[in-house]
Amino acid sequence: MIFRIVDRKKFLLTVLPILGLIAYVVIKYADIDWITLNSMRTKLFGFALLIVCLAIITFLSKKFGVDYEFQINNGQLFITKDRSHHITLPLNELVMLKVFENNKIYFVRMFDASGRNFFTFNNSYTQIPLTNVISFFNAHINLITCNEEYPKMGGRKVDYINKTYL
């Protein structure tokens, strides 16, 4: 099971300085009067700049995706990042998957026996149904659905808890 997830650190360290540099050059050297002439226009310019930045970030984020692969062998959960070792966890120490699902997009946070959120992933760039993810773990440990709720803003929150820890 392979998920493509944005490497935020690499992504932000690459894209934000470039966007900042572009904004600096435009403001400083294009020297367009209305940007600095009127505070309201400047605020609008700021908003526009932010929206453009967010649009570029969203557009480019897939390019900065990293493949994380989940494997279970001999009671161990192995997560590799671009095929190199990332996390190893005894499967019986996997306590809970906290899932938020909305319009077929889901976010999963995984917790270990010390209560630590050791890995988070989503299916924004990977077309794997949530049922497949649950089945993947359920084949090795018994997950029980708990604390199901429907937030006011929409979507569904549900905890899949390792039966051992209930």
Add this chain to the structure above:
Amino acid sequence: MNVVNQINASQKSKKTKIILIAVLAFVVLMGIMILPFFINPKAFYDEKDGKLYFGSKELTGINPSEFKTIDYNVAIDCTRVYYNGKPVDFIDRKTFKNLTREFYADKNGLYYEKTSLYAKNKLVPLEGSYDKATFHSLGYQTTLFADKTSLYVIDAFSNPPLKKIEVSGLDVATLQSLHNNWLKDKAKVYFEVWGKIKVCPEIDAASFEVLSYSVAKDKNKVYYITRNLKTKTKDATETDDYAVLEGADAPTFRMVNEKYYRDKNQDWTISKKGEKVEYNAPEGRKANTPAPVNEANDMAEKARQMAEKAAGKN
């Protein structure tokens, strides 16, 4: 507490973290908005240590004592006009004058500050079929201009900014701006609001005079600006308009000061809602009660009448 409860409890405490992230995002947003001011601050004309500067750029070859700023971007000395610190060679300095904000004139015509989304602002000649030699302002209190044949209004937000105003029967040669909204030519009085002019046929031009910002009169009637002013018979308006002040005796109506007026019959208090009004009626004139124009004065008047009644009973 088992580990599941521990995880759920820690997730609830993350709300504080989310609030902190939201505050941080807000601060970043504000930072982005004001960033241009720090990267490229607005340049102004300034004099330091006997030297002239526009922003951080020093202006050389200019005597600071002869230098005078007209607007944020426009300045003059004895020989030249400057825009953004650079001399403008196509403007005649001797006949250069500032018509209104962002609009200028010399013997060759009009100029205005043209703004652009994609380029720097420029001072450019204003195209149009106006007569350059006779083009003039009708006064500092109006945005109207005239040449020998036509009346114009300058609107910085329209394109082109100079608009011709057509009013049938208006005699431009004798037209004069009296005060704020009032215009007069040899035959008629006109009421102007932001370049829109209406003829006032009921007003006698020969005897018309403006008493104050709010009040004017002719030989027959007294008129007041109805914006934010109401009477017992007429509501206030949100935009500038005028109405007849009913009951006022025009021939004897005169201004005491901006708020107080008097005619042969009574004293008048004319002020906008919320303005503090204090007035002592002259002795022997109490029978002719003042006729307040606005709501606040209505209440003051009622209070005064009640006090008089109470005094009469005693």
